Structure formats: structure tokens, C-alpha cells
Amino acid sequence: MKSVTENNHAFWYDEQLLKEPVEKAFDTEYWQKTDKVIGSAIGRGTTWFVQTETVAAALRHYRRGGLFGKLVADSYWFSGWEKTRSYQEFRLLQQLRESGVNVPRPIAARAIRTGFTYKADLLSEKVFNARDLVAILQQTPLCTEMYQKIGREVRKMHNAQINHTDLNIHNILIDEQQQVWIIDFDKCYQQSGDSWKQGNLERLKRSFIKEVGKRQIYWQLADFGAIESAYRDEKC
Template sequence: MKKVKLDNQVIWFDESLIPEEQLNYAFEPAYWQEQGKIVGSAMGRGITWFVELDTMQGALRHYRRGGLFGKLIEDSYVFIGESKSRSFQELVLLDRLKKSGVNVPTPIAARIVKQGLTYSADLLSEKVPHAQDLASLLRRHRLSESAYYKIGNEIRKMHVAQVNHTDLNIHNILIDDQSKVWIIDFDKCNSQSGDAWKQANWERLKRSFLKEKAKGAINWDESDWDYLF
């Protein structure tokens, strides 16, 4: 990754995926709108914009706080160093996982905008092509035993890379039209040694299945859980 500083911005980017001259505007949805290159969007904590780059489709996300604190301070974080910034850390994790053979979006660029003692952050990563999240798929039909095993195997690969996904749920596991499993959304996740923390990832994922099942929203039975292993 190459690093540049533009006024109060610090940007890290893969120059094989996005040209440096585009960086001044690449994190602004209005720029992509003017170019006619917004190809979709998704709602989460904020809006993720899907944009058409020369090399691939990208997902542009502005970091926002959740919970009660997020209502007071929507998108500012205390600056304690570039390497500690949310977008840089997620960029590094994605790069590490990609190199470890885990199916995650390709990291393209990350930005922080410093404002005194605080900063805001943005991330541009690959939009996984022709993929839907597990929750959406299970609303329509059951999954096969082999599909569940593939999901479990991708999580095990992530754990071998010693990455702790602290918000593993059925909304950030994707399956594409080639039945390939992807894991997304590594904000606030981290590299971690040892094995003790890995069980917490599995337990969080199971709670996600149970929560949606309790709503009657998905075609899933608790016995399906065993197919992950």
C-alpha cells in the first residue's frame, strides 16, 4: 500500500487498483454521482455506496458510531496515531486475510481526515460480485449441508490467520453465485494470538442464527448448526 498526505487527509491505497490523481475525490459520493458511476447502495449504520472503478466495483463506506454515543458524536474519533485509526486497521486486516487465502473483499484505499484532536474515516474496498448475505438467502430457502460446511471452513481459515471477527453474524457472511463464501465487515476487529477467543466468534454467530430464527425470518433449525463443523 502506498501512503499520501493531502492537506489534512492521510490516504493509503493500492495504486494498481486506483490512480493517485483520483484520491482527492474518491471518498466523496458526489464525485461518483457526477461521473455516473454509482451502481447501487446498501443501508447499515450509514449508507455504503457501490461505485464503478476502472478495475472493479468498489464499496465506499464512511465510518459512523453506533448506539447512544453515536447519536451524540456521529462520525468523529479521538486521534491517537495513524496506525490506530479505524480505516487503516481494517485495511491492514483485509490485506492480511487476503494474503492468507481467506475470501474477503480486496482492500483498495483508506482515508482519515484529521480535525484537531479527532478524525473521521472512510474505506474503499471491493464489492463482492454477485453475492448475497446469509440472512437474505435463508429468508428464501434452506441451505445444504455442504454450504454450511463451506461457511464453517472459511471461518476456520480466518482463525488460522489469527483474526478475531468481533461481530461475526449472518449479515456479514456472503455467498456468491459460484457458491463461494465471503466474510466482510472487519471494523473494530483485530489480530489476536492464542485460541481462547475463537469460541466467542462461534457463539456470536450462533446467537445471530437464533435471533433471526426467533423472528421467524429464516429457514434454519438448530440442528443445521452442526453442519458447520
Template sequence: MKTFKKGKLRVWYDEALLSVPPEQCFDVGFWQQQERIVGQASGRGTTWFIQLDNVQGALRHYRRGGLFGKLVRDHYLFCQWDKTRSYQEFQILNHLRNAGVNVPRPIAARAVKKNVCYQADLITEKIPNARDLVTILQENALRDEIYVKIGQEIRKMHDAQVNHTDLNIHNILIDEQEQVWIIDFDKCMIQSDGDWKENNILRLKRSFLKEQLKQSICWNLSSFDCLYRTYSE
């Protein structure tokens, strides 16, 4: 990891994946001028998909959710650089990849200090030809073998002691090779053993049940039992 420092700006980046100046890589206008915007997705904010030299990246600006997010959209209280959300997510992704967990490669993270607050951005690798479980299960049921792989991947993440505080079926992707990927590690943390592992699993189960009611996904409890058995082995 390289670090770029300039005044109240910090950028942490992987120089093997980022060949443009780090101070420019979070400027959507820069990528538009280079004609490297290849798509976008809308959620809490817009995620821009950009073409880098060898991979596609997903550029995301950190935004608050909930009622507080309506008042303070994208500012966070600054404590120190290594406590910023972008830096911490960058580091957790590196930690998980070193542990052999299928997560996107972190490409660059930025924090900009503004008085007592900061704003943050992150670029991660876009997983090629991958879709989230909600999208897939709206069309077809998944074989038990896929639930086995999901259970295995979550177990690897927990063996690396990472608490995914928002583990839901929007944050689990399956690619064309039927590889399982886990995404969105904002506000996640490395912790010693505790109830949080079981809480992650229960949160995931609630997510399946919620989307079954909301989106009529092709899923039943026996599929989750298969996932959980594998996770518990």
C-alpha cells in the same frame, strides 16, 4: 499499498485498483459527476457502490452505533495514523487475503484529523452477485455443503489469528458460485490464541437463533452442528 499525505489527510490505497486521484475518491459528488454511482445500500449509514475501472467498489463512511453514536456520529479520538479504524481494517483485509481467506479486496482507506479527533472512510471491492445469509435463508434452506464451506472459511480466518468481533450472518455472503465470503472487519484485530475464537462461534450461533425468531429464516441447529464440526476438524 501507497500512501497519500496532505496536511491532516492520509489516504492508503492500492494503485492497481484505483486510477483516480486518491484525495478525490471518497467524495460521493465526484463519483456522481463521473456517472459512476451504480447503487447504494442503507444501514448505519449509506454505502455507495461505485464503478471503478475493473471492479465495483463499496464506499463506506465510519459511523458510531448505539447510544453514544446519537451524540457523536462519526468522530473518533485520534492517537496515531496507524491506529485509525480505516487503516487497521485496510491492513487486516490485506492480511486475510494473503492468508487465503475470502474477504473483499481493500481499495482505499482515508483518515482526516480534526483537532483531537478524526473521521474515516473505506472503499472495498463489492463482491459480485453475492447475498448475505439472512437474505438467502429467508427464501430457502442451505445444503450442508454450504455450511461446510462456512465452517472452513471461519477456520481459515481464525488460523490467520483474526478476531472478528462482530461475526454474524449479515457479515457472511454467498456468491453465485457458492463461494463463502466474510465481510465487515471494523474493530477486528489480530490476536494470539484465546477464548475469542470460541466467542466468535458462539456469537455466530446467537445470530442464527436471533434471525430465526426475527425473520423466520430456514435454519435449524443441525445445520450449525455441521458448520461447527467442519470448523473443529
């Protein structure tokens, strides 16, 4: 990881993955003018999918949610460059990949300081031809083997002592090769011990139950048993 801090800007990036000028990497107009925007997705904000020289990537600007987000959309209290949300997520993704967890490769992160606050962005590799569990389960049930893969991937994440504070089925993807991916590690962190891990699993279970009522996904409580059994398998 290369780090550059100048004036009120800080950049962190992987020189092997980012060949474009790092200061341009977070400029949507740059990608539009070079005709390298390959798609977008609307969530809390717009995530832009762009084709870099090396890989397809997702460009995300950090935005607040909830009622407070309506007042302060995208500014955060500054208490040090390494405490910015973009740097924290960049490093967390690196740690997870080093631990063998299927997460997107981090390409670059940026933070811009203005007085006591900052704004931030993250550029990460786009998971190729993947859909989240909600989109898949709205169309078809999953087999037991796939639920077991999900359980093993969550187990690997927990073995790395990473607490995914928003572990839900929107943040679990399956690609065309039937590989499971976990995404969106904003506000997540490394945590010692084991006491929090069951709560993480319960959060995931609640997200399945919620989407059954909300979107009538193809899922039943017994399916979560396959996730739990694979998760607890000591050979994982």
C-alpha cells in the same frame, strides 16, 4: 500499499486497483458527476457502490452506532494515523487475503484529522452478485455442504488469528459461484492464542438463533453442527 499524508489528511491505497485520483475516491459527488454510482445500501449510514476504472467498489463512511452515535455520529479520538479505523481495517483485509480468506480486496482508505478527533472512509471491492445469509435463509434452507464451506472459511480466518468481533450472519455472504465471503472487519483485530475462538463461534450461533425469531429464517440447530464439524476438521 501506497501511503500519502498531507496536512490533516492521510490516504492508503492499492495503486493497481485505484486509477482515479485518491483524493476524489471518497467524494460521492465525484462518482455521481461521472455517472459511476451503480447502487447503494442503507445501514448505519449509506454505503455507495461505484464503478471504478478497475472494479466495482463499496464506499463506506465510518459511523458510530448505539446511543453514543446519536451524540457523536462519525468522529473518533485521534491517537495516530495507523490507529485509525480505516487504516486498521485496510491492513486487516490485506492480511486476510494473504492468508487465503475470502474477503473483499481493500482499495483505499482515508482519515481526516480535526484537532483531537478524526473521520474516516474505506473503499473496498464489491463482492459480485452475493447476498448475505439472512437474505438467503429467508427464502430457502441451505444444504449441508454450504454450511461446511462456512465452517471452513471461519476456520481459515481463525488460523490467521483474526478475531471478527461482529461475526454474524449479516456479515457472511454467498455469491453466484457458491463461494463464502466474510465482510465488515471494522473494530476487528489480530489476536494470539485460541481461547477466544470458541466465543467467536458461539456469537455466530446466537446470530442464527436471533434471526429465526426475528425473521423466521429457514434454520435449525442441527445446521450449526455442520459448521462446527468442518471448522474442527484438521484438514481445513
